[in-house]
Amino acid sequence: MDLHIASQIARTHLTTKKRQTLVAMLGVTFGIAMFITMISFMQGVNQFLEDSALDASPHIRLYNEVNTQRPSLIEQLNPGRFNVVYHQKPKDEQSRIKNGLTIAERIEREPGVLGVSPQVATQAFYNNGPIQLSGTISGVDIDRENRLYKLNTRLKSGSLNALKTNPDGLIMGTVLARKLNVRVGDKVTVTTPKGTTRVLRVVGTFGFGVGTVDNTKSYGNLSTVQEMLQRDPSYITDIHIKMTDPLQAIPFGQKLRAAYGYYTEDWATANTAILAGEKIRNMLTYVVSITLLVVAGFGIYNIMNMTVINKIKDIAILKATGFDARDIVAIFLLQAVFIGFTGGLLGLGIGFGLSYLLSIMPFDAGDFLSIKTFPVIFAAKYYVMGLLFGVTTTILAGYFPARKAAQVDPVAILRG
Amino acid sequence: MPTVLSASHLNKFFYDPAKFQVLKDITFDVQAGDFMAIVGKSGCGKSTLLYLLSTMDTEYDGEIEMAGTKLTGRSQDFLARFRNEHLGFVFQFHFLLPEFSALQNVMLPGLKLGKYSDKEVEERAMEKLRLIGMADFARKPASKLSGGQQQRVAIARALINDPTIIMGDEPTGNLDRANGDNVFSIFHDLARKGQTIIAVTHDPDFAAGTDRVIEMSDGMIITSHENKGQ
Numbered sequence: 001m002d003l004h005i006a007s008q009i010a011r012t013h014l015t016t017k018k019r020q021t022l023v024a025m026l027g028v029t030f031g032i033a034m035f036i037t038m039i040s041f042m043q044g045v046n047q048f049l050e051d052s053a054l055d056a057s058p059h060i061r062l063y064n065e066v067n068t069q070r071p072s073l074i075e076q077l078n079p080g081r082f083n084v085v086y087h088q089k090p091k092d093e094q095s096r097i098k099n100g101l102t103i104a105e106r107i108e109r110e111p112g113v114l115g116v117s118p119q120v121a122t123q124a125f126y127n128n129g130p131i132q133l134s135g136t137i138s139g140v141d142i143d144r145e146n147r148l149y150k151l152n153t154r155l156k157s158g159s160l161n162a163l164k165t166n167p168d169g170l171i172m173g174t175v176l177a178r179k180l181n182v183r184v185g186d187k188v189t190v191t192t193p194k195g196t197t198r199v200l201r202v203v204g205t206f207g208f209g210v211g212t213v214d215n216t217k218s219y220g221n222l223s224t225v226q227e228m229l230q231r232d233p234s235y236i237t238d239i240h241i242k243m244t245d246p247l248q249a250i251p252f253g254q255k256l257r258a259a260y261g262y263y264t265e266d267w268a269t270a271n272t273a274i275l276a277g278e279k280i281r282n283m284l285t286y287v288v289s290i291t292l293l294v295v296a297g298f299g300i301y302n303i304m305n306m307t308v309i310n311k312i313k314d315i316a317i318l319k320a321t322g323f324d325a326r327d328i329v330a331i332f333l334l335q336a337v338f339i340g341f342t343g344g345l346l347g348l349g350i351g352f353g354l355s356y357l358l359s360i361m362p363f364d365a366g367d368f369l370s371i372k373t374f375p376v377i378f379a380a381k382y383y384v385m386g387l388l389f390g391v392t393t394t395i396l397a398g399y400f401p402a403r404k405a406a407q408v409d410p411v412a413i414l415r416g
Numbered sequence: 417m418p419t420v421l422s423a424s425h426l427n428k429f430f431y432d433p434a435k436f437q438v439l440k441d442i443t444f445d446v447q448a449g450d451f452m453a454i455v456g457k458s459g460c461g462k463s464t465l466l467y468l469l470s471t472m473d474t475e476y477d478g479e480i481e482m483a484g485t486k487l488t489g490r491s492q493d494f495l496a497r498f499r500n501e502h503l504g505f506v507f508q509f510h511f512l513l514p515e516f517s518a519l520q521n522v523m524l525p526g527l528k529l530g531k532y533s534d535k536e537v538e539e540r541a542m543e544k545l546r547l548i549g550m551a552d553f554a555r556k557p558a559s560k561l562s563g564g565q566q567q568r569v570a571i572a573r574a575l576i577n578d579p580t581i582i583m584g585d586e587p588t589g590n591l592d593r594a595n596g597d598n599v600f601s602i603f604h605d606l607a608r609k610g611q612t613i614i615a616v617t618h619d620p621d622f623a624a625g626t627d628r629v630i631e632m633s634d635g636m637i638i639t640s641h642e643n644k645g646q
Contacts, residue, residue: 005527009513016515314513320472321525321573322500324493411473414507414585415463 006330009318013307014335020303021339027299028343029350032390035289036351039382041358042285044375046278053271055149056208058117058240059249061265062103062256066095097262100236107241107256114242115147120225121238126218127189128180135176135216137190138238139225142171148242151206151219158184158204167221169203173214177205190218192228200224209371293389296343297397304336304401315405316413325406332405336398337391344390348383417447420580420612421469426478428464428635438464439476440635446581446614451607453623454616456632463585465632466616470503470583471495483580500529504574506615508586511566512558518545518569519554526576537576544572548602564595571602575611582606584615588622600625 014021072085097103097118104118120139125132138145142163146152152160156174163169170188172180182188182202191197200220207214220228226235241256243249246267253264268275308315315328359376428439438461446452454462467473469480471487474495479488483502487495499505512521519541526537545551548568553561561569567587574582587603588596600622607613607627615622623629624643631639 005524008527009524012515317507317513318524319496320470320499320505320507322496322498322503322528324496326493327528411467414472414509415467 003330003334006327007334009331010334010338013311013331014338017307020307024300024303024339025343025346027296028293028340028390028394029347031289031292031296031393032344032347032386033350033354034292035386035389036348036382037354037358038285038289039386040351040355040376040378041374042281043379043382044359044377046281047377048371048375049274050271050278052208052210053274054246054267056210056213057267057270058148059243059246059267060241060253060256061270062097062107062239062241062260062262063237063265064095064097065263066090066093094235095237096231097236097239097260099234100239101234103260104236104239107239110252112243112245112248112252114244115144116242117141117144117148117240118222118236119145119238119240120222120229120231120235122225122229123193124218125191126176126180127191128182128186131180133176133179135173135218137170137192137218137220137225139220139222141222142219145219145240148240149208154206154208156205156207158202160204162203163219163221166201166203167224168198168200169221170200171204171206171219172202173217174205174207175211175214176216176218177202179215190220190228194229196228196230198224198228289389293393296390297393300336300339300394300397301401304332304398305404307335308332308401308405311405312408312413315408316410319408319410320414328406328408329399329402332402333395333398336394336402340391340394340398341387343394344387347390348386351386352378352383417449419445420448421446421480421482421614423469424479424481426465426468426476426480428461428468428473428476438635439468442478442635442637444630444637444640446612448580448612449607449610451603451611451613451627452615452630453626453628454614454630454632455618455620455623458618460632461635462616462632466583466585466614469614470505471499500525501577502580504571504577504579504582506567506570506574506582506584506587508589511563511570512561512573514559515557517555517557518550518561518565518572521558521569522573522576525573529577531577541572541576544575545569547575548572562595564591564598567591567595567599568602571599571606575606581612581614584613584617586617586619587615588617588619596622 070091072083072088074083074085100118104116107113108116117140121136123134124137125134142151142160146160158171160171163171172182177183180188184202184204186202187199188202189197189199223233226233229235243252249266250268253266257264318328355376355378358374361374363371363374422445424443426439426442427437430436430438442465454465456462468476479486481487485498487498512518519538522541522544523537526532526540527534532540542551542554545554548571550565550568550572553565558566558569584603588599591599596619603613603615604625617623626643628640628642630637
C-alpha cells in the first residue's frame with residue numbers, strides 16, 4: 001500500500017466534487033459543533049452547581065444527633081416479654097459535642113485538612129416589627145469561618161471585622177435581610193427555641209448564591225449565641241471541616257466518625273440531588289451528541305457510497321493497472337478521514353463560537369442562583385474528545401463503502 | 417526467443433444462467449517479441465481468454481505461467497503487484513481516469529510500482545507520451561481529450577513500467593478509421609522495437625498486420641498461424 005499515491009487520488013476525487021465534499025463535511029461540522037456547545041454548557045452547569053454547593057456547605061460536618069431511640073428500662077431487663085410503657089420521655093440529651101473545641105483543634109492538625117470551624121447552630125425567629133421569619137443562626141469564630149467559606153468575597157455589605165468588635169453583631173443572608181427589610185446598622189430581634197430573646201444589630205450581609213443559605217442563615221459571635229442558648233463557653237454543636245481535596249472528605253469523614261463516635265455528613269451525601277442531576281445531564285449530553293454524530297456518519301456513508309458507485313470504472317482501471325485492495329480502501333478511507341477531520345476542526349471552531357456566545361448571554365436566575373450569564377466551561381479535553389468522536393464516526397462510515405470499492409470485480413466492469 | 421507466456425489446458429465455465437463451457441482445453445505459448453492477435457466471432461471466448469491471461473479473472477482450471485512465474489492459485493495482492501510490474505492494458509471502452517491529466521494517468525502505475533522517484537516517473541511518462549505523439553496534451557485533463565487521444569494515452573500508460581506483455585481488448589474497436597489506424601501503427605512500431613503484444617480483435621486489418629494470429633471458435637483454438645507477409 002502506498003499512501004502517497006492513494007492520498008493524491010483521494011485529493012483529486014475530493015477537489016473535483018467540491019460541493020459534495022462540502023455537504024458531507026457540514027454534517028460532521030454540525031454534529032461536532034453541537035457536541036462542543038452542549039458539553040461545554042452542561043459541564044458548566046454541573047461545575048457551577050457543584051461549586052455553589054461545595055462553597056456553601058462544609059466538606060464534612062461533624063454533629064450530634066439527638067433523636068436516638070432508646071429502649072425502655074423494662075425492655076432491657078425483660079426482653080421479648082409483653083412489656084408496655086406509656087409516654088416514655090426521650091433522655092434529656094444535649095446536642096453538644098463533648099470537648100468540641102479540643103476535637104476541632106485535633107482535627108485541624110490532621111494532614112489534608114484545610115480548615116476547621118467549631119460552631120453553635122440553632123433555629124431562630126427573626127423579628128423586625130410585624131415581620132416574623134424563621135431561620136437559623138450560627139455562632140462562629142468569624143476568622144475560622146472565613147477561612148472555610150471565603151466569607152469576605154461573599155460579603156455584599158458591611159464587614160467581617162465589625163462582628164468581632166460588636167458582640168451583638170449579626171451578619172445576615174442577603175435575601176433574609178431584604179425580606180426583613182433591614183440594612184447594615186438596623187436592629188433585629190432574634191428568638192431562640194429556648195425562649196430567650198435578644199436584639200442584635202446587622203453589621204453585614206452575605207450572599208452565597210444558594211437560596212437555602214441566603215434565605216435563612218445568619219452568623220453571630222460564638223459567645224453571643226452560646227449565651228442566647230444559656231450554655232457554657234465550651235458548648236459546640238457542629239464542627240465544619242474543609243479538606244484540600246474534596247474527594248478525600250468521604251473516607252476522612254468515616255475515619256472521624258469511627259474516632260469520635262459522632263455523626264458525620266460529607267458533601268456528596270448532603271448534595272445527592274445535585275450529583276444525581278449531574279449524572280442525568282451528562283447522560284443526556286452524550287446521548288444527544290452521539291445521535292448527532294451518528295446522523296452525520298450516515299450522511300458520509302451515503303455520499304461515500306455514491307462516490308464509489310460513480311467511480312466504479314476508475315476503480316476497475318486502477319485494479320487492472322496493479323493497485324491492490326488495500327490501495328483502493330486507502331483511497332476512499334482517506335477521503336472519509338479528510339471529510340471527518342476538516343469537518344471536525346470546523347465544528348470545533350463553530351462550537352467554540354457558540355459556547356462563547358452562550359457564555360456572554362445574560363441570564364437572570366433570580367435569588368436562587370447568583371449568576372448573570374449562562375455558565376459555560378471551556379476545556380481542551382472536550383475539544384479533543386469531539387474531534388476524536390468525529391474522526392472515529394467518519395472512519396466507520398467511510399470504511400464500509402471503501403471495502404465495497406475494494407471488492408469491485410474489474411473483469412465485470414471492463415468487459416462493458 | 418524465450419517463452420514469456422504459456423497457457424496450458426485452460427478450461428472455464430460460466431454458471432449463470434446455465435452451466436456453459438466458454439473455454440475448452442486452451443494451450444499455447446507466446447514468445448518474447450511476439451505481436452499476436454486473437455480473433456474469432458462474438459462469444460467465441462476470446463475476451464474471456466484475455467481476461468484469464470490478464471490475471472484479473474482467477475476462476476479457471478489449467479495453468480498460466482508468465483515471465484517465469486506461475487500465476488495460477490496466487491493471492492489477489494500478488495497478482496495486482498504482478499500486473500503492475502509485468503502487464504500493460506489497453507481497453508476498448510474505459511480508457512483513463514477523467515479527473516487526472518494525461519500525464520498523471522500515465523504516471524499512476526509508475527508511482528504505484530515505486531521503482532523510480534516521482535521525478536523520474538514523470539520524465540519517463542513524458543518520454544512515453546512523446547513516443548506516441550501525445551506530449552503536447554500532457555497537462556490536459558483526460559476528460560477533455562478525444563477517444564482516439566485517450567486511447568493513445570492509455571497505450572503510454574500501459575508502457576510506463578516497461579511491461580513484459582501489453583494486452584489489448586479490442587484496442588481499436590471503439591475508434592473511427594483514422595484513429596484506429598493511428599493506434600494500430602503505434603502498436604506496430606512497438607512490436608518492431610521488440611515489445612510483446614497480445615490483442616483481442618475482430619478487425620481483420622488489425623489481425624492481418626500482426627505477426628501471429630490465433631483464431632478461436634466455440635471456446636477452442638481452431639487455427640494458429642504466422643503472418644509471413646509482414
